[in-house]
Amino acid sequence: MALLHYVCSVPLVRAVRSRSRTVQLRTVSIHSAARPPQVERVLLGMSEQELQQLALDFSQEAYRGKQLHHLLYKRKVKDIQDFIYLPQAFRNGLQEAGWSVGRSPLYQAVTAADGTIKLLLKLEDNRLVETVGIPVVDEKGSVRLTACVSSQVGCPLRCSFCATGKGGYSRNLQRHEIVEQVLAIEELFKRRVTNVVFMGMGEPMLNLKSVLEAHRCLNKDIQIGQRMITISTVGVPNTIKKLASYKLQSTLAVSLHASNQKLREMIVPSAKSYPLTALMKDCKDYFLETNRRVSFEYTLLAGVNDSVEHAIELAELLHEWGRGHHVNLIPFNPIEDSEYRRPYKKAMLAFAAALESRKITASIRQTRGLDASAACGQLRNEFQRSPLIADSEGQQEEVEVAIAA
Numbered sequence: 001m002a003l004l005h006y007v008c009s010v011p012l013v014r015a016v017r018s019r020s021r022t023v024q025l026r027t028v029s030i031h032s033a034a035r036p037p038q039v040e041r042v043l044l045g046m047s048e049q050e051l052q053q054l055a056l057d058f059s060q061e062a063y064r065g066k067q068l069h070h071l072l073y074k075r076k077v078k079d080i081q082d083f084i085y086l087p088q089a090f091r092n093g094l095q096e097a098g099w100s101v102g103r104s105p106l107y108q109a110v111t112a113a114d115g116t117i118k119l120l121l122k123l124e125d126n127r128l129v130e131t132v133g134i135p136v137v138d139e140k141g142s143v144r145l146t147a148c149v150s151s152q153v154g155c156p157l158r159c160s161f162c163a164t165g166k167g168g169y170s171r172n173l174q175r176h177e178i179v180e181q182v183l184a185i186e187e188l189f190k191r192r193v194t195n196v197v198f199m200g201m202g203e204p205m206l207n208l209k210s211v212l213e214a215h216r217c218l219n220k221d222i223q224i225g226q227r228m229i230t231i232s233t234v235g236v237p238n239t240i241k242k243l244a245s246y247k248l249q250s251t252l253a254v255s256l257h258a259s260n261q262k263l264r265e266m267i268v269p270s271a272k273s274y275p276l277t278a279l280m281k282d283c284k285d286y287f288l289e290t291n292r293r294v295s296f297e298y299t300l301l302a303g304v305n306d307s308v309e310h311a312i313e314l315a316e317l318l319h320e321w322g323r324g325h326h327v328n329l330i331p332f333n334p335i336e337d338s339e340y341r342r343p344y345k346k347a348m349l350a351f352a353a354a355l356e357s358r359k360i361t362a363s364i365r366q367t368r369g370l371d372a373s374a375a376c377g378q379l380r381n382e383f384q385r386s387p388l389i390a391d392s393e394g395q396q397e398e399v400e401v402a403i404a405a
């Protein structure tokens with residue numbers, strides 16, 4: 001693991017454990033979570049029409065809005081004073097009115113042996129968010145670059161095998177804080193991001209508004225195809241239906257991890273509020289409404305959910321679906337203070353074979369970025385415990401998360 005940059009050592013606002021946990025629910029609301037800073041005057045995330053309107057509001061011609069769009073999304077300029085095409089008076093006017101581009105400084109980047117890079121961005125309120133760039137060379141030799149983006153700082157849902165969940169929750173990310181992760185990865189790799197997966201820190205469905213706004217920007221402004229974007233969720237009641245209504249061509253990934261309700265509740269505490277039958281129905285409706293295959297993520301935990309019997313039960317759950325799904329088997333990535341273990345390869349292959357023999361398409365996901373703690377579910381804890389941060393004077397903040405009935 002090589003340290004690429006250490007940009008600054010600023011106080012870190014650290015989230016601590018939530019005091020209240022999951023209770024019975026129908027809808028989800030979050031109380032007393034840390035508020036993001038004021039973001040009304042942030043340029044990143046705005047559409048071309050909005051930027052044109054902004055130019056008009058500043059008594060500029062509408063084409064200045066087009067130039068702003070080009071500077072933000074093509075030239076990726078980070079500071080208003082560097083908008084060299086724009087009149088100095090317009091730049092000054094924007095700044096005086098409190099506008100900013102909305103790009104955060106890179107705090108740290110760590111590269112893994114396989115070329116995966118984990119980036120840590122320092123947000124305006126000193127919170128840190130992690131994002132991962134994963135380069136993949138396909139059989140034809142062309143390179144894909146996947147951005148694994150975060151939607152929240154931490155996560156309130158506390159899945160038992162996930163470092164993010166164990167690290168606590170601070171707040172939702174704003175749309176520009178999601179978009180900028182992709183731009184930061186492009187800057188570091190010096191190439192375009194081809195795929196985006198909402199599989200970093202946080203539960204996207206608990207921050208659906210900002211996730212959808214960021215999705216629009218990534219698609220329309222940064223020109224990443226909708227089909228190249230995946231939104232991953234552990235399942236939050238009513239949100240899959242809502243997402244389906246937008247009829248996006250993006251992939252919905254549902255983190256299942258268990259073949260029956262009892263086991264799922266043990267692994268994913270929030271499953272208590274969203275029975276497997278209801279979740280599966282919503283997923284099927286999603287497929288029928290969008291005609292997009294749903295991807296089921298299944299983290300394999302040795303001796304917990306990885307037996308052939310579990311595979312058979314999972315196949316039964318998916319059997320009536322026909323072609324509308326795919327199962328992604330994710331070998332557990334080790335995290336601190338966890339008794340879970342990654343299954344042996346033989347067990348994973350047997351699990352996949354049991355699915356395939358029942359006509360359920362499945363693949364075992366290749367682990368990327370493990371030695372840099374950049375693999376699925378490993379985000380957050382590593383940096384939180386870094387001595388650099390432990391020594392800082394970041395104030396601690398009690399965050400209470402309640403999932404209400």
Ligand SMILES: C[S@@+](CC[C@H](N)C(=O)[O-])C[C@H]1O[C@@H](n2cnc3c(N)ncnc32)[C@H](O)[C@@H]1O
Pocket residue numbers: 161162163164198199200201202203204232233234253254255297298299330331332333334335376377378
């Ligand atoms: C970190 S979550 C973020 C997206 C969303 N909250 C979800 O759970 O789908 C992305 C994926 O990482 C997986 N994951 C979490 N912890 C993991 C671990 N320790 N090993 C392997 N996969 C893990 C989750 O199951 C999920 O499929």
Ligand code: SF4
Pocket residue numbers: 155156157158159162163164165166200201202203234255377
């Ligand atoms: S797996 Fe997803 S939902 Fe569960 S704690 Fe981690 S980030 Fe949150």
